Amino acid sequence: MTMDLPQLSLLGTTALLFEAPGETSLTTQRRIWALALEAGLLPGVREAVPGMNNLMITFAEPPRHRGQLEHRLIELWHTVEPLPAAGRCLDLPVVYGGDGGPHMADVVAHTGLSVDDIVAIHSAPTYTVYALGSHPGYCYLGGMDQRIATPRRKVPVLRIPRGAVSIGGSQTGVSASDGPSGWNTIGSTEVAFFDVERTPPALLQPGDCIRFKTIRVLR
Amino acid sequence: MIEVLSAGALATVQDLGRTGALNLGVGTSGAMDPLALAAGNILLRNEENAAALEIPLLPFRVRFTRPTVFAVTGADCAPRLDEAPVLPWWAHRADAGQVLSLAVPSAATWRACRAYLCIAGGIDVPSVLGSRSTQLRGAFGGLEGRPLREGDLLPVTETCGRAKTGFGITPPGLALPLQVDGLTAVRVLPAAEYDSFTPSSHEALWSEPWKITSQSDRYGYRLAGPELRPQRPMELRSHGIVPGVIQVPHGGQPIIQMRDAQPSGGYPKIGTVIEADLWRLGQAPIGSRIRFVLCNWDEALDALAATRRWLTNARRLVELYCNLGAVR
Numbered sequence: 001m002t003m004d005l006p007q008l009s010l011l012g013t014t015a016l017l018f019e020a021p022g023e024t025s026l027t028t029q030r031r032i033w034a035l036a037l038e039a040g041l042l043p044g045v046r047e048a049v050p051g052m053n054n055l056m057i058t059f060a061e062p063p064r065h066r067g068q069l070e071h072r073l074i075e076l077w078h079t080v081e082p083l084p085a086a087g088r089c090l091d092l093p094v095v096y097g098g099d100g101g102p103h104m105a106d107v108v109a110h111t112g113l114s115v116d117d118i119v120a121i122h123s124a125p126t127y128t129v130y131a132l133g134s135h136p137g138y139c140y141l142g143g144m145d146q147r148i149a150t151p152r153r154k155v156p157v158l159r160i161p162r163g164a165v166s167i168g169g170s171q172t173g174v175s176a177s178d179g180p181s182g183w184n185t186i187g188s189t190e191v192a193f194f195d196v197e198r199t200p201p202a203l204l205q206p207g208d209c210i211r212f213k214t215i216r217v218l219r
Numbered sequence: 220m221i222e223v224l225s226a227g228a229l230a231t232v233q234d235l236g237r238t239g240a241l242n243l244g245v246g247t248s249g250a251m252d253p254l255a256l257a258a259g260n261i262l263l264r265n266e267e268n269a270a271a272l273e274i275p276l277l278p279f280r281v282r283f284t285r286p287t288v289f290a291v292t293g294a295d296c297a298p299r300l301d302e303a304p305v306l307p308w309w310a311h312r313a314d315a316g317q318v319l320s321l322a323v324p325s326a327a328t329w330r331a332c333r334a335y336l337c338i339a340g341g342i343d344v345p346s347v348l349g350s351r352s353t354q355l356r357g358a359f360g361g362l363e364g365r366p367l368r369e370g371d372l373l374p375v376t377e378t379c380g381r382a383k384t385g386f387g388i389t390p391p392g393l394a395l396p397l398q399v400d401g402l403t404a405v406r407v408l409p410a411a412e413y414d415s416f417t418p419s420s421h422e423a424l425w426s427e428p429w430k431i432t433s434q435s436d437r438y439g440y441r442l443a444g445p446e447l448r449p450q451r452p453m454e455l456r457s458h459g460i461v462p463g464v465i466q467v468p469h470g471g472q473p474i475i476q477m478r479d480a481q482p483s484g485g486y487p488k489i490g491t492v493i494e495a496d497l498w499r500l501g502q503a504p505i506g507s508r509i510r511f512v513l514c515n516w517d518e519a520l521d522a523l524a525a526t527r528r529w530l531t532n533a534r535r536l537v538e539l540y541c542n543l544g545a546v547r
Contacts, residue, residue: 009411012491013519014461017411024456049241049459051483056459058241062520132244133457133483136357140457140483151454152485154470158434168485169454176244179356180438182468182486194243196347196359202243 006077008070013062018055018073024170026142028053029130030082033206037083038076044069050131050206052140052171085128087208092174092189094123094165098218100188103153107167107184110150115219118186121145122165122172123212129204137176137194137202141210144172156182163188165212174210220284221338223371224318227276229436232342232361232373234270236478237350246482247462248352248360251275251437251501252293252333254391254526259292259337261534262310263382264541269341270351272367274334275437279321281336283313284372286380288339292390294324294331294502307334309387312380324504330403331392331502340376355437355479383541388533391498395529399510402428403503405496406514406522410464410488412453420447424489428508429473435505437479442509446471449487457485463492463500465511475500495522 007019018035020028032050039057040048046060063069096119097104107118127141134140149170157180160166164175168183175181176193189212193203204210223230235256236249250256250273257267272281277296283289291298291307298305299320305311313319321334344351344362353361362371397404413421423445430443447467460466464476466486475492476484477500492500493514503509514522 007411010408010491010516011410011459011461011488012408012463013494013516013523014463014491015459017458019411019456019458046238047241049482051458052456054456054458056241056461056483058238058459058461062523064517064520066516131457131483132242133459134244134481136243136245136354138244149454151452151469154468155472156468156474168457171457171485177356177358179481194357196357200243201348 006074008073011056013059015056015058018057020053024053024142026085026128027082029142030085031077031080033083034080035076038080039073042069042072051133052130052142085207087129087205089126089209089211090204091211091213092191093215094187094189094212095215096187096217101186103184104186107148107150107186111148113147115217118148119214119217121148122186123214127172127210129206129208129210131206132202135177135179139173139193139204139210140171141173144170146170150184152182153184156180160185161188163190165189221373221375222282222284223367223369223373224280224282225369226279226367228366229276230272230274230279230367231353232270232344232351233273233353234351235268237348237352237354237360240348241459241482244482245348245354245357246480247478248350248354249478250335251478252335252498254498255293255335256337257530258388258391258533259290259335261530261537262290262388263288263337263339264537265337265339265341267530270344271335271337271342274321274336275332277321277323277334280318282318283315285315287313287375288380288382288384289313289319290337291321291334292337293333293335296321296324296334306387308390310382310384312384330504330507332504333502338375338379339382340378343374343376386537386540388536391529392502395525397496397499399512402508402510403499404510404512405492405499406519407465407490407492407511408514408516408519410490412449412487413489415449415453415487416489417448417450423447424511425513428510430508431503431505433505437477439477439480440475440500442473442475447473447489453487455485455487457483460484461491463494463497464488465490465492477501493519493522495519495526
C-alpha cells in the first residue's frame, strides 16, 4: 500500500469521506478547498464539506454504482489548482487556565510542559481557518505546535461554554456556542462566531486566520 | 394557532431537516423518526417535509384555537380529543377549543418513544437557512430556536381546517419490522476505521445487545455494552460526519450520532447506521437494547428504496381515498 493515495470511505448511504494522504498541511488544505468547489458541481452530489485535510461529499441521491464518482474525485484531486489562503485575521483575547480552562491540568499532565510554556506555545502561531464544522460558526484551525497536542478526552464532556479555547489531538479551536465536546479546554475568550440574522451568518470562512492574545494566566 | 397547555421537556418543531448549511457548521437537525413525520404529512396531504411537533416526553397537551385537521404519528400514546379516544396514524378534525392529550406510550403494539403531531398545512414557523427544524445548538429555527414550553402559541396556516379526515395508515413499526432476538435491529455499513478495531470488538459489535443509556438525546445515543478496542490508539483529523455514524471514543463505549449531531467529529468510526434505519433508532427508548446487523451497499440502498416505497404506497392510498370522496 502506498501512503500517498487518498482514502475513500462510506458514511452510511448519506455521504462519502475523502481523506487526503500525508501529514496535515496548509498546502493540502488549499487543494481540499479547490476539490470542494469542483466536487460540489458533480452530478448526484448535494454538498462538499471540507474538514481537516479531508472532504465529505453528501449524496443528493446515493448512486447504485459509486465507481464513477470515486474515480472522478481522485482524478480531480490530482489536477486541481490549490486555492489561496488570503483571508482576514482576527485577534482574540484569551484568559488561560482557571474556571474557564478546566482541562489545563490534563494538558500539563500529558505534555509534561508548564502552564506558562503551554500558553506561550499556544498563543504564538497565526492559525489558519481550515474549515467550518462541529457547530454553527465553529472554525477548525491549522497550525498548532505539536508539542501541546493532547488526545481527545476518554469520555466527552456534556457541556463546554461558548468561547472555550480547547485542544483536541493535534488541533485547537474556540467553541462558538455552549455544547458537548471531547476536547480539552485550556482557556476562554469572547466572540460571536455565528449570527443567523447576519449575511453570511458565519464570522469567518476557510482561508481567514485567528491570533490568540494572552490577557491573563490563572493557576 | 395551537396553544401548548403542558409540555414535557424537549418537544420541538421539526421537519425533515436542514441541508445545504454544513459548510457553516450547521448540522441537519430534523425529525428523529422521519418516516413518522413524512407519513403524518402524507395523511394530511401536506408536503412530506412540512413542519410538525416532535414530542419525546409525555404527557403532552395542546388546545386548538380554530378548527384544525391533525394526525398523531410515531409512538402510540393513546391520544384523546377532549375525553374521546382517537386513533393514532389517522386524520382527525378538532373543533375550535378542543384539547388533544397524549399519554405515556404503551408498549402493547410496538416500542416507540416519540410522537409527532402533524397539522394540515404544517406548523407555520419561518424557514431559517432552508428549514423549519429547531437548531438547538445554534438557537434558531423552529419556535425561537428552543424547545416548546407551556403557553407557547404555534402558528398554523389558513388551510389548517381543510384536509379530509376519517382514514389512516398502518405504522411502519408494524409494516416494516426488523428485530434480532426480540430486540430492535438496525443495519450498519462499516466506516473508515472498522478494520482498525480488534476482532473481538467486531464480534461484540455484531453479536451483543447494546443498551441505550440515559445520557442519550437528539445529539447522540451513548451506548453501554462490551468495550470496543482499536488495535492501537487513533487520533484522527476532524472530518464531516452524518447522523447514524457510530463513533468509539477512547473509553470504548460507542456513541451513535443522531439528528442534532455535530456535522463533524474526530473519534474513530466503526460503522454507520444506514439512513433507512435511522427512524428505528429515533424510536428506541432510553433503557432499551438494540442490535447491529452488518449490511453491504446494495442492501442499504434496497432498504432505502423499501422505506420510500412504503411512503409512496401511503400517498397513493390517501390520494385514492380522497379522490373517491370527491366523486361522491
